[in-house]
Amino acid sequence: MKAGAMDKLLSVRQAQEQMIGHFAPLPSIEIPLLNAFERVLAEQIIAPFDSPSFSNSGMDGFAVNSADVSFASPTTPVTLKLVQDIPAGSSLVTHIEAGQAARIMTGAPLPSGADAVVPVEYTDAYLPEIDQSVQKLPDVVRIHRSVSSGEYVRNQGQDFRKGEVIFEPGRKLSPQDVGLLASLGYATIKVHLQPKVTLFSSGDELRLPGQPLEYGQIYDANRFLLYGLLAQSGAQVLSVETLPDNPSIIEQSLDKAVQSRPDFILTSAGVSVGVYDYVKQVIQNHGHLDLWRVNMRPGKPLAFGSYRGVPLIGLPGNPISSFVGFLVFVRPILKKLQNLHP
Numbered sequence: 001m002k003a004g005a006m007d008k009l010l011s012v013r014q015a016q017e018q019m020i021g022h023f024a025p026l027p028s029i030e031i032p033l034l035n036a037f038e039r040v041l042a043e044q045i046i047a048p049f050d051s052p053s054f055s056n057s058g059m060d061g062f063a064v065n066s067a068d069v070s071f072a073s074p075t076t077p078v079t080l081k082l083v084q085d086i087p088a089g090s091s092l093v094t095h096i097e098a099g100q101a102a103r104i105m106t107g108a109p110l111p112s113g114a115d116a117v118v119p120v121e122y123t124d125a126y127l128p129e130i131d132q133s134v135q136k137l138p139d140v141v142r143i144h145r146s147v148s149s150g151e152y153v154r155n156q157g158q159d160f161r162k163g164e165v166i167f168e169p170g171r172k173l174s175p176q177d178v179g180l181l182a183s184l185g186y187a188t189i190k191v192h193l194q195p196k197v198t199l200f201s202s203g204d205e206l207r208l209p210g211q212p213l214e215y216g217q218i219y220d221a222n223r224f225l226l227y228g229l230l231a232q233s234g235a236q237v238l239s240v241e242t243l244p245d246n247p248s249i250i251e252q253s254l255d256k257a258v259q260s261r262p263d264f265i266l267t268s269a270g271v272s273v274g275v276y277d278y279v280k281q282v283i284q285n286h287g288h289l290d291l292w293r294v295n296m297r298p299g300k301p302l303a304f305g306s307y308r309g310v311p312l313i314g315l316p317g318n319p320i321s322s323f324v325g326f327l328v329f330v331r332p333i334l335k336k337l338q339n340l341h342p
Helices: 012-019 175-183 221-232 247-259 278-285 319-335
Strands: 028-032 060-065 080-088 100-104 117-118 140-143 166-167 186-192 196-202 236-243 262-267 285-296 302-306 310-315
Touching: 012 028, 012 285, 012 302, 012 319, 028 166, 060 140, 100 140, 117 186, 175 221, 196 247, 196 278, 221 262, 221 319, 236 247, 247 278, 262 319, 278 285, 278 302, 278 310, 285 310, 302 319, 310 319
Parallel strands: 080 100, 196 236, 196 262, 262 310
Antiparallel strands: 028 186, 060 100, 060 117, 080 140, 285 302, 302 310
């Protein structure tokens, strides 16, 4: 580090550009769809068929030609002959002639000749106290209200058409997205690899929650804060460790971290200009470390460098400063590694 480097204030943009420019998007991998939640899509998704792929009923009721029931009302019901029962999943669907109807379930294909569905509630077949599933098909049904063409029908291609772009690469997949991909028939999907990170906090004063505190000691909040932020940002945390103020143990721990081949090492505290900042000394013995003062508050001190060829980011020890530093500098790097688009 050049003399006076710690006296120069970098703008947030300058620091971001230098750090983010060091990383490139990770390759893609094909994974089972069930594991795709919150992963970042690495391929364009194009609809392989219309959705719905066939016109179907939006209600339990009766498929009709709307012209046949245009004057139907509770006082002047229209009687239609029932010619078929059409449950969901049925592939044998007959044609409906004038004066005819078919009992139909939600999601079942609409027969040709029908252009609307009358919900069962508006017919004489509505018997809520009786299990409708065990009722035999009657000979006729009386319709108590009119319906317009297309009413209670989900038309073929209503949601999207074959060949339409559904998702672009760089999208973080939500549960709704994964459900839609399943409805399109995807069993596997291409996503970007998750960034792999090893996480360290440092200092002899740190104790884990649940352990007794002696005078001058504090609980290690950053371990949990940064772990949660990494997981929330799509990273795979390979290991979490608290480093003591002991150069030999610090070197052993960092060497072990390098062997796990992380995309970067993230530390909190121990890399500033203090006499007991041994992490900084160990890193400089086997790599390099630039200490920056960034023009922001909280989170002004920031470290960036490498240890044995692995990128390393050092955040401040203060939990608030560490939190802000993560959002401003680490999260954008994780987004780039996953090729996550805004």
